[in-house]
Amino acid sequence: xxxxxxxxxxxxxxxxxxxxxxxxxxxxxxxxxxxxxxxxxxxxxxxxxxxxxxxxxxxxxxxxxxxxxxxxxxxxxxxxxxxxxxxxxxxxxxxxxxxxxxxxxxxxxxxxxxxxxxxxxxxxxx
Amino acid sequence: xxxxxxxxxxxxxxxxxxxxxxxxxxxxxxxxxxxxxxxxxxxxxxxxxxxxxxxxxxxxxxxxxxxxxxxxxxxxxxxxxxxxxxxxxxxxxxxxxxxxxxxxxxxxxxxxxxxxxxxxxxxxxxxxxxxxxxxxxxxxxxxxxxxxxxxxx
Ligand SMILES: Nc1ncnc2c1ncn2[C@@H]1O[C@H](COP(=O)(O)OP(=O)(O)OP(=O)(O)O)[C@@H](O)[C@H]1O
Ligand SMILES: [Mg+2]
Numbered sequence: 620x621x622x623x624x625x626x627x628x629x630x631x632x633x634x635x636x637x638x639x640x641x642x643x644x645x646x647x648x649x650x651x652x653x654x655x656x657x658x659x660x661x662x663x664x665x666x667x668x669x670x671x672x673x674x675x676x677x678x679x680x681x682x683x684x685x686x687x688x689x690x691x692x693x694x695x696x697x698x699x700x701x702x703x704x705x706x707x708x709x710x711x712x713x714x715x716x717x718x719x720x721x722x723x724x725x726x727x728x729x730x731x732x733x734x735x736x737x738x739x740x741x742x743x744x745x
Numbered sequence: 746x747x748x749x750x751x752x753x754x755x756x757x758x759x760x761x762x763x764x765x766x767x768x769x770x771x772x773x774x775x776x777x778x779x780x781x782x783x784x785x786x787x788x789x790x791x792x793x794x795x796x797x798x799x800x801x802x803x804x805x806x807x808x809x810x811x812x813x814x815x816x817x818x819x820x821x822x823x824x825x826x827x828x829x830x831x832x833x834x835x836x837x838x839x840x841x842x843x844x845x846x847x848x849x850x851x852x853x854x855x856x857x858x859x860x861x862x863x864x865x866x867x868x869x870x871x872x873x874x875x876x877x878x879x880x881x882x883x884x885x886x887x888x889x890x891x892x893x894x895x896x897x898x
């Protein structure tokens with residue numbers, strides 16, 4: 620399992636690559652949390668496009684990150700899931716806490732759209 | 746196991762490995778390779794691999810408290826009519842209340858970010874799931890899936 624981060628403003632995109640099981644979940648969890656803290660990330664986009672395998676350990680990773688970022692009012696978005704990973708996430712009710720998106724670009728647009736709405740005033744003030 | 750069962754079994758294997766988390770992928774890949782001659786669909790293969798991963802990681806996480814000196818056993822039987830039987834056995838702490846353990850979202854380790862969805866995933870990806878457990882003795886998880894008929898040429 621490999622992990623790669625992309626940042627834009629207060630958004631972090633987590634690109635996962637490979638098999639997400641119990642063995643890899645602890646490293647993945649630590650890496651994400653460390654990066655969130657370092658970059659003061661508010662919103663998280665999980666990109667599952669290159670995840671070839673996932674079991675319930677992946678659910679735990681997503682739920683745990685949701686708990687972390689939702690405390691600061693951040694959003695959790697998920698994109699790129701295969702039909703089979705979607706089934707597992709649906710089973711666990713993940714889409715009640717996270718938004719399922721078509722792609723990364725749409726995910727960023729959604730968060731930025733919200734930011735503009737909320738931040739319109741403060742931007743005018745600048 | 747009676748004679749009838751023996752006649753039913755066309756192929757079988759038994760693996761035993763250390764209670765280490767890197768063996769989770771070994772176990773699911775080994776089972777996938779073993780049933781490959783049946784020519785399962787990609788979907789069936791993924792479902793079986795996921796179920797194996799759930800049962801094996803439960804043994805590693807819960808049964809033995811990640812003690813790497815213990816051993817986990819995975820057996821796979823291929824029976825008549827494309828029935829695949831997978832048995833995952835540990836000699837760990839066992840489960841007090843199997844019915845409760847099988848409930849969706851039940852976990853005894855919420856602080857370790859477990860979601861309590863393992864048994865639910867096994868149940869929905871396989872046709873049948875049986876859990877036999879004795880506290881202090883161990884747990885045996887039996888999963889059965891009948892593969893769809895392959896195209897014959
Ligand atoms: N082999 C086992 N030995 C002892 N206890 C087990 C075993 N397998 C499962 N359990 C118990 O059953 C509970 C439910 O298991 P299940 O796989 O559904 O969820 P989990 O492992 O806690 O979380 P997840 O699989 O979603 O990461 C576990 O929390 C544990 O208490
Ligand atoms: Mg489990």
